[in-house]
Amino acid sequence: MIIIGEKISVIAKKVREAMDARDPKPIQDLAMEQWKAGAHFIDVNIGPAEDKGEDLMKWMVEIIQEKVQAPLCLDTTNASALEAGLKVHNNEWGKALINSTSNDPERFGMLELAAKYESEIIALTVGKGGLPADSEERCGIAAEIMGRAMEFGVPLENIYLDPLILQVCTTQDQAMHSMKAIQDFQDLNDPPMKTVVGLSNISNGVPRNMRSLIDKTYLVLLMYAGLTAAIANPLDKDLVDVMKTTDLFLNKSLYADSYLDM
Amino acid sequence: MSFVVPKESFGGKVLAVDFGKEGSKLTIGGETTLPFLAFEGEVPNRPVVAYEIQDCAPEDWPETVQSIYKDVSGDPVSWAKYCQETLGAKAIALRLVSTHPDRGDRSAEAAAQTIKDVLAAINIPLIILGSNHIEKDATVLVAAAEAASGYNCIIGKAQEGNYKTIVAAALAHNHKLIAMSELDINLAKQLNILITQMGFDKEKLITDPMCSALGYGLEYTYSVMERIRLAGLAQNDPTMQPPIVGDVGMYVWKVKETVASGNDVPEWGELEERSISWETVTATSMMLSGSNLLIMRHPRAVENVEKTIDELM
Numbered sequence: 001m002i003i004i005g006e007k008i009s010v011i012a013k014k015v016r017e018a019m020d021a022r023d024p025k026p027i028q029d030l031a032m033e034q035w036k037a038g039a040h041f042i043d044v045n046i047g048p049a050e051d052k053g054e055d056l057m058k059w060m061v062e063i064i065q066e067k068v069q070a071p072l073c074l075d076t077t078n079a080s081a082l083e084a085g086l087k088v089h090n091n092e093w094g095k096a097l098i099n100s101t102s103n104d105p106e107r108f109g110m111l112e113l114a115a116k117y118e119s120e121i122i123a124l125t126v127g128k129g130g131l132p133a134d135s136e137e138r139c140g141i142a143a144e145i146m147g148r149a150m151e152f153g154v155p156l157e158n159i160y161l162d163p164l165i166l167q168v169c170t171t172q173d174q175a176m177h178s179m180k181a182i183q184d185f186q187d188l189n190d191p192p193m194k195t196v197v198g199l200s201n202i203s204n205g206v207p208r209n210m211r212s213l214i215d216k217t218y219l220v221l222l223m224y225a226g227l228t229a230a231i232a233n234p235l236d237k238d239l240v241d242v243m244k245t246t247d248l249f250l251n252k253s254l255y256a257d258s259y260l261d262m
Numbered sequence: 263m264s265f266v267v268p269k270e271s272f273g274g275k276v277l278a279v280d281f282g283k284e285g286s287k288l289t290i291g292g293e294t295t296l297p298f299l300a301f302e303g304e305v306p307n308r309p310v311v312a313y314e315i316q317d318c319a320p321e322d323w324p325e326t327v328q329s330i331y332k333d334v335s336g337d338p339v340s341w342a343k344y345c346q347e348t349l350g351a352k353a354i355a356l357r358l359v360s361t362h363p364d365r366g367d368r369s370a371e372a373a374a375q376t377i378k379d380v381l382a383a384i385n386i387p388l389i390i391l392g393s394n395h396i397e398k399d400a401t402v403l404v405a406a407a408e409a410a411s412g413y414n415c416i417i418g419k420a421q422e423g424n425y426k427t428i429v430a431a432a433l434a435h436n437h438k439l440i441a442m443s444e445l446d447i448n449l450a451k452q453l454n455i456l457i458t459q460m461g462f463d464k465e466k467l468i469t470d471p472m473c474s475a476l477g478y479g480l481e482y483t484y485s486v487m488e489r490i491r492l493a494g495l496a497q498n499d500p501t502m503q504p505p506i507v508g509d510v511g512m513y514v515w516k517v518k519e520t521v522a523s524g525n526d527v528p529e530w531g532e533l534e535e536r537s538i539s540w541e542t543v544t545a546t547s548m549m550l551s552g553s554n555l556l557i558m559r560h561p562r563a564v565e566n567v568e569k570t571i572d573e574l575m
Binding site: 252253254255256257258261262 | 447448449451452455456459493497499500501502
C-alpha cells in the first residue's frame with residue numbers, strides 16, 4: 001500500500017504561516033515525520049497559489065528534498081507553479097506525482113506536464129459538469145482521460161485513477177459506488193490501472209471523534225477492492241496499523257509477531 | 263510464432279554479504295531473482311560451499327566420511343589445513359562440538375584458543391559454529407567472536423533463546439551472524455526483526471531456516487527457503503532479504519541411508535556411492551531453493567555440487 005502523506009497543506013495554519021514566512025523548519029519537520037512513519041510520497045499542497053506560486057512551489061520542493069529522500073506529490077491547480085516544482089524535483093528516489101488532472105479542460109495541461117517531466121499523475125474521474133453518479137460514469141470518464149493521456153504521451157502505468165471519495169454523511173450511497181469504481185478501474189487496462197483516493201474525504205463533516213474510525217473501516221474495504229495508494233495521514237498510527245494488518249490478510253506481507261514495527 | 267520466455271521482475275533483492283579478511287573475502291547473495299535464473303535478473307555471486315570441521319575427533323560421523331579425515335581430524339588445525347591445502351576448500355566451518363555439556367563441556371576460553379590457532383593456520387574465510395546448546399553457545403560464541411576479532415567471520419547460530427548476547431558480540435567484533443529458527447518462516451522473520459531492532463545491520467545477517475536431509479523433511483526446508491526468497495523478492499520484505507545458509511552435512515551424515523552398508527540392505531546399493539549422493543542431492547536441493555552458503559562434509563559431494571554450480575552459472 002502506497003501512502004501519500006497529506007500533512008503539508010496550505011489548509012493547516014502552521015504550514016500556511018511557514019510558507020508565508022519562507023520558514024523551512026516546520027515544513028521540513030513535518031515532511032521528515034511523515035517519511036519516517038512510512039509515507040512513500042509527501043504531498044505538497046500549496047492551494048491555488050495565484051500570487052508567486054512558482055517561487056513558492058520551487059522553494060517547497062527544494063527545502064523538503066534537502067531533508068527527505070522521497071518523491072513528492074505536487075498539489076496545486078496552478079500549472080506554472082506545478083511546472084516550477086517539477087523542474088527542480090529530484091527523481092533519484094522516484095518520479096514526482098502530479099495532483100491532479102481530470103476531465104475538466106482546464107486540467108488538461110497537467111497531462112502535458114506529466115509527459116514533459118515523465119512524472120506520474122493522479123486523474124480525478126470528474127468532468128466540468130456535476131459529480132459522477134456511479135462506477136460506470138467514473139469508468140467512462142477514466143477511459144476519456146486515458147485516451148487523452150496516450151495522445152499527450154503519458155504511459156498508462158504513470159496514472160493513478162481517483163474515483164473521488166465523497167462524504168458519507170451527506171452522500172452515503174456514493175461510498176459503495178467509489179469502492180466499485182476502484183475494482184472496475186483495474187479492468188480498464190492490462191496490467192491493471194493504478195488507483196488512489198483522498199481517504200479522509202469519506203469522513204468530512206462527521207463529528208471529529210468518529211473520523212478516524214470511519215477512515216480506517218473504509219480503507220480496509222478499499223484495499224480489498226484493490227486500492228494502490230491513499231492520500232492519508234501516516235502519523236495516525238492506528239490507521240497505519242490497520243493498513244499493515246490488512247496487507248497481511250491480502251497476502252501482501254508476511255506475518256511475524258513484530259509486523260507492526262516494520 | 264516464436265516462443266518468448268516469460269520473465270518475472272522483482273522489486274526486492276537478496277542482500278550481498280561478504281566474509282573473510284581483505285584479500286581473501288568471499289561474497290554471497292546479491293541476486294535480484296530466484297536461484298540461477300540469470301536470464302531474468304542479476305545473479306552476481308555463486309553459492310559458496312564451506313567444509314565442516316570440528317574441534318574434536320568426529321567419532322559420531324559415519325565411517326564413509328570419517329575415514330577421509332582420519333589422519334587429520336584429531337587436531338582442528340591440521341584438519342583445517344588439510345581442507346584448505348589438499349581439498350582446495352573455499353571456506354571452512356568450524357563447529358565447536360566439544361563445548362557441548364554432553365560432549366566434553368570444554369570451556370569458552372579453550373574454544374577461543376582453538377579458533378585463534380585455526381585462524382593463524384589458514385587464509386580462507388572461517389565460519390564459527392557453536393554446539394547448538396542454547397545456554398552454552400551464549401558464552402562460547404561471545405568468546406569466539408572476540409578471539410576472531412578483525413577476521414570478519416560468520417558466527418552462529420543465534421537463536422530465539424540466546425540471540426541477545428551473541429548479537430552484541432558479533433556487533434562489537436564486526437562479524438557476520440547466522441540467525442536460526444526452527445523451520446517456520448514467520449519465526450525466521452521475527453528473529454531477524456528482533457536482531458535488527460538491537461541495531462544489528464540486516465546487511466550482516468544470514469538466515470538459517472534449519473536444514474533437513476533428503477527423506478527426512480527436506481521438502482519442508484525447501485518450501486520455507488523458497489517462501490523466504492519470494493517474500494524478499496516479490497514482497498520486497500527487507501527482513502527476508504539476507505542470504506540463506508544450508509547446514510547440510512550434519513543432517514545428512516546421520517540418517518540410515520548414509521550409515522547402512524550394502525550388505526545389510528543390498529537393494530539400496532553400495533554405501534559409499536549412496537551416501538555421497540545423499541549429501542549431493544540434499545545440498546543441491548537447498549541451493550535450488552535459495553541457499554547461498556552450504557556447509558558440507560564429503561569432498562566428493564562438494565565436488566558434485568561445485569560442478570552443478572559451474573553448469574548453472
